[in-house]
Amino acid sequence: MSSWDKIVKLLEDYYQTFLNGVISTLLLAIVGTGIGLLIGIIVALGRNIKIKETDRFIIKILKRVTKVLASIYVNFFRGTPMMVQAMIIFFGSSLFGINWTNMGSWWIFNGYMYCGLFVITINTGAYMSEIIRSGLNGIDKGQEEASRSLGMSYWKTMFLVIMPQALRNTLPTILNEYIVNVKDSSVLNVIGLTELYASVSIATNKNYFKVEGYIIIAIIYLVLTLLATLLVNIIQRKLDGKKIFINPFKHTKEVISYE
Amino acid sequence: MNKLILSIRNLKKYFDNNVVLDGISLDVNKGDVISIIGSSGSGKSTFLRCINRLEDSNDGEIYYYDDKKSYRIDNSAYYQKKKIKSDTRKRIKTLKIKKASKEEIFKVKKEGLNQLKSLKNKNDIVDINYVRSKVTMVFQNFNLFNNMDVLENCIIAQRKVLHRSYEEAKEIALTQLKRVGLQDRVNYRVNEISGGQKQRVAIARALCMNPEVLLFDEPTSALDPEMVGEVLDVIKELSSEGMTMIIVTHEMKFAHEVSTKVVFLDQGKVLEEGDPEQVFNNPKNSRTKEFLQRYIGSNK
Numbered sequence: 438m439s440s441w442d443k444i445v446k447l448l449e450d451y452y453q454t455f456l457n458g459v460i461s462t463l464l465l466a467i468v469g470t471g472i473g474l475l476i477g478i479i480v481a482l483g484r485n486i487k488i489k490e491t492d493r494f495i496i497k498i499l500k501r502v503t504k505v506l507a508s509i510y511v512n513f514f515r516g517t518p519m520m521v522q523a524m525i526i527f528f529g530s531s532l533f534g535i536n537w538t539n540m541g542s543w544w545i546f547n548g549y550m551y552c553g554l555f556v557i558t559i560n561t562g563a564y565m566s567e568i569i570r571s572g573l574n575g576i577d578k579g580q581e582e583a584s585r586s587l588g589m590s591y592w593k594t595m596f597l598v599i600m601p602q603a604l605r606n607t608l609p610t611i612l613n614e615y616i617v618n619v620k621d622s623s624v625l626n627v628i629g630l631t632e633l634y635a636s637v638s639i640a641t642n643k644n645y646f647k648v649e650g651y652i653i654i655a656i657i658y659l660v661l662t663l664l665a666t667l668l669v670n671i672i673q674r675k676l677d678g679k680k681i682f683i684n685p686f687k688h689t690k691e692v693i694s695y696e
Numbered sequence: 697m698n699k700l701i702l703s704i705r706n707l708k709k710y711f712d713n714n715v716v717l718d719g720i721s722l723d724v725n726k727g728d729v730i731s732i733i734g735s736s737g738s739g740k741s742t743f744l745r746c747i748n749r750l751e752d753s754n755d756g757e758i759y760y761y762d763d764k765k766s767y768r769i770d771n772s773a774y775y776q777k778k779k780i781k782s783d784t785r786k787r788i789k790t791l792k793i794k795k796a797s798k799e800e801i802f803k804v805k806k807e808g809l810n811q812l813k814s815l816k817n818k819n820d821i822v823d824i825n826y827v828r829s830k831v832t833m834v835f836q837n838f839n840l841f842n843n844m845d846v847l848e849n850c851i852i853a854q855r856k857v858l859h860r861s862y863e864e865a866k867e868i869a870l871t872q873l874k875r876v877g878l879q880d881r882v883n884y885r886v887n888e889i890s891g892g893q894k895q896r897v898a899i900a901r902a903l904c905m906n907p908e909v910l911l912f913d914e915p916t917s918a919l920d921p922e923m924v925g926e927v928l929d930v931i932k933e934l935s936s937e938g939m940t941m942i943i944v945t946h947e948m949k950f951a952h953e954v955s956t957k958v959v960f961l962d963q964g965k966v967l968e969e970g971d972p973e974q975v976f977n978n979p980k981n982s983r984t985k986e987f988l989q990r991y992i993g994s995n996k
């Protein structure tokens with residue numbers, strides 16, 4: 438049997454397994470990146486809090502605690518391998534009375550998947566917060582001051598003026614996090630989650646077509662990441678052009694002439 | 697006619713131990729155009745930024761007078777409290793060293809407490825954002841919002857601070873943009889217009905808030921020479937319409953023409969103030985003279 442025949446045979450017999458693997462991997466990457474971005478925004482805001490000398494004592498303490506907690510979170514999840522984080526969370530959760538293994542299962546959804554989603558989300562959140570923070574720091578102080586001097590509050594200034602620009606400027610990096618997640622979700626097989634990488638061991642369990650199995654998923658990973666890279670490039674090119682920009686106003690553009 | 701709008705009393709500002717504003721007092725009446733001149737580092741920007749409370753002042757008071765109410769803008773109360781506390785503590789310490797009687801020490805304590813109490817009553821400010829919309833600032837570097845076009849730059853604060861409807865805000869924005877001569881640029885992006893136009897948008901954006909006072913911090917210093925004129929013309933127009941303004945500027949000729957009062961700031965102190973004729977043609981202080989000679993001398 439040639440390698441080509443083995444690949445065809447694997448795809449014929451186990452296409453459902455691979456398909457579920459692809460869907461699981463995409464789910465992990467999309468949810469991880471999406472919710473991770475939200476966490477990243479919140480944590481970045483927490484880390485960027487400024488403690489003013491004139492703040493009340495209790496406010497100063499609350500701000501300091503928030504900053505320290507956010508900083509511990511970011512440094513821990515960026516400084517340790519996701520594989521290790523996954524193991525700690527999967528087995529450590531029992532200390533809090535959470536047992537991932539008896540959560541019921543339907544299709545690709547089961548306790549392993551929920552745990553995997555949790556791990557990849559908070560892991561991504563840590564990276565996202567640093568991306569957002571660099572984006573926020575890249576917006577010149579002047580716009581914030583101008584907004585405040587017109588009477589806009591800190592939060593209005595942040596969400597209508599500063600954050601839209603920070604997101605726009607970091608969008609390519611944010612989407613890159615998605616590509617990283619497509620690939621790195623493979624380490625989550627350590628907790629027993631069958632995403633794309635783990636689907637190979639199921640498909641080659643009896644026939645031992647190991648190499649062919651991994652060639653198949655390598656190609657699938659490549660397609661998934663190349664598609665995302667293509668998307669990043671298109672978006673980047675559009676952003677570099679002048680016309681697209683993030684606008685907090687929802688109304689459509691109209692040309693107004695005034696006489 | 698002489699309605700007091702802003703009153704600044706003995707304003708002090710330190711950066712660490714560096715005294716930047718050293719007790720500045722200034723009253724601003726409706727319709728006043730006050731130019732602030734002085735060499736680099738004399739504290740002009742810091743003074744404006746304290747009025748807008750972009751910087752916290754350390755001592756002194758700033759009041760804004762509305763039709764109905766007066767607002768204390770500064771938040772130096774924190775520092776004043778701190779000072780009263782440490783002063784009282786010091787006085788008690790020296791009294792103790794002198795072995796003063798208990799009654800004397802008690803008296804000093806009570807004095808301190810009374811000072812603190814009177815401070816609380818004075819501190820009637822709350823809504824700084826409201827005051828900021830009434831006393832608003834135009835910056836040297838325009839600081840337009842880059843994620844919006846010209847029209848939206850003028851609309852957003854009206855919607856979010858004054859809670860005007862979109863239609864109303866748009867109408868006002870168009871009127872103000874026309875006032876600064878930019879009716880044909882309303883849908884341009886910020887990076888598609890020139891520096892002079894940017895500054896005029898910034899002025900229109902401020903005018904949309906119906907401010908009582910406009911603060912200008914070197915509005916033409918970041919502009920190419922050929923664009924300075926268009927911005928100064930807009931400001932002159934505003935002054936002829938009776939707008940109250942405080943303008944920090946290095947354009948002496950303009951300051952001479954437009955102001956009702958000129959203030960010369962040096963090392964955080966008002967060294968000279970008066971009507972422009974007097975300050976420019978007949979300065980009393982030798983430092984003012986020196987400064988003007990450097991400027992006007994090099995301009996001629």
Ligand SMILES: Nc1ncnc2c1ncn2[C@@H]1O[C@H](COP(=O)(O)OP(=O)(O)OP(=O)(O)O)[C@@H](O)[C@H]1O
Pocket residue numbers: 711716734735736737738739740741742743
């Ligand atoms: N954020 C800050 N931290 C520390 N020192 C500051 C800060 N801002 C200003 N200063 C100092 O305060 C002094 C006055 O600065 P300011 O910007 O008010 O001067 P200025 O009169 O506006 O000068 P210029 O004409 O150059 O704009 C300067 O010595 C400056 O170094």
Ligand SMILES: [Mg+2]
Pocket residue numbers: 740741742913914
């Ligand atoms: Mg300055």
